[in-house]
Amino acid sequence: MRADYVIKRTAFAIITIFVSITLNFFLFRVIPGDAVSNLARVPHATPQLRQALEKEFGLDKPKWEQYVIYLKELAHGNLGVSFANQEPVWSNLKTALANTLPMVTLGTVFAIVIGLIAGVFSAWRRGTKLEQVSTNVAIAFYAFPTQWLALVLLIYLSAFLPSHGMTNDFLLNPTPWEHFKDVLLHMVLPSLTLALTLYGQYTLVVRSAMLETLGEDYVLTARAKGLPQRTIVVRHALRNAMLPTTTLIALSLGYIVAGAILIETVFSWPGIGSAVYQAVTQRDYPMLQGAFLVLTVSVIFANFVADLLYFKLDPRITE
């Protein structure tokens, strides 16, 4: 049974990644007025130049052949060359990813912790005034557009915290410790924004999962046994509520990615989100394609891990 489940999930992950690669290829090449053929449409280009460009980029070959070449290059880790800075896309993305990960991780962990606490509190104290305030605050943060929240924090907190980029360029020859402190300070606003936008969603998810479990018979039994409320909430209700919560947090990964794109744009954080934004504004299609692939593959992988984790958490799954 166990092996069955793992194989099934692995197969789904692999197929999903493959479909994304294919989609990525065809979206950019098959749609009329497609992006790559625009390359050869240099203004005032002579037909010769156009032909030379088409040949150079392999656009004169049939689509399926281009597709096979694309797959081959991808297998060798080649995502193409950025139009904007002529660097390989993968090396651009690597630096960007390394910048994004700490910021996103900090924000997400923070959001999960506050979300869990606020969600459990909201379900436990349902019906009280304080709970209504807490829940409605969570709904508000769920509803605030991410980029807007970032801008609002920028208006009110940029006097106290660095609001732009990842490092202070005027810090000359910083020691590693100074550099670390500098980056950490710059990380506060983007991470805080991400944490706030996610916190609302997580609170609501945990709350509704907890409300479901609090209505279960085993909670009634525990209560009848005279167990203290704290024990019931933490040991009985929360543990069971963790199951749907894990799934929903895994599914919110796409939301985290979206948040990262918008937040990095506002705070000029040199991560993968900024890379996407710049690629959009500069019409840098190879970068855009590469970023989409990297983001998709990481989200699919994280979902795969969450699936396995879910299996570990819930022994009832036998499919």
Add this chain to the structure above:
Amino acid sequence: MGVRPDIVGEGAGLEAPPPRRRRGGWFFQILRESRQAKVGLAVLLFFIVVALLAPWIAPYSVHEQTGAVYCPPSSEHLLGCDDGGIDMLSLLIVGGRTSLVVGFAATFVAMIIGGGIGIIAGYRGGWLDGLLMRITDYFLVIPDLPLAIIVAAVWGPSLPHLIFVIALLLWTSTARIIRSQVKSVRELVYVKRARSLGARNTRIVFRHVLPQIGPLLIANTVLTVAIAIFDETALSFLGLGDPSAVTWGSIIQFAFLRSAISAGAWWAIIPAGLCVALVIMGCYWLGQAIEDALNPRLKVAHLSPRSFRLRPLPGRGKDAE
């Protein structure tokens, strides 16, 4: 203390069957019982009415300069002006119209795609069901915004494209909900009886299946509108909306691009985001109230702050006090 009647009544589901109501009656019942639903509906109706009346109630034109650049709020310009000296309040009113149209249109398209796929998958079953659900799973897993970005970037920015791109992201939850409901309703005795009487598939779906899943569908629709409007602001912010259209998303985008922050013009940013947030909250309150009402398990709480007894959901009437 004895057995509390409300525990037996609600917890064990022994309540007498409710009297037959006309179709749609459930909606008014939820409205009566839930303050959350009332507030949500009121907020939504307010914004819809403002959007409908936009050309008549907007104080100024959104195409002409009527004040100084980034002039602060005053009695003439209640919410100040933007970087072109255009009245912010008028921009908000007119922009709300487009934002709501995009939100509702995208939801409508998403409902058609999701509803169609859900009904076919749930009703037909078999390999077709498997295939359609794998496709749905796929869309559920891949990150929304990057997909929307590449599709919008390749297609080029325009309102219809924006609507379709957002719909492309949102149909999955509808498809899943409808599929599972259709699957369970299909097995009900009266549906089987209708089929044995010779009712065709379309008739069964429209007469027997859809009315059953109506409330859930409406809750889902309302929550989808919220996400659609949220996505509109995100895509517009990244420059993938219609560059000539005024929407709440484009107001935030322009304020960001044209350095409203360094000009200290909070009025160019904050109201637009608050409008978006209010609409989304309205949708959430209404949608959640309907979903809660459909899930009787939520009415039972074996743990509550002061004493061990049933408590009503917030704003859900006084009968359980």
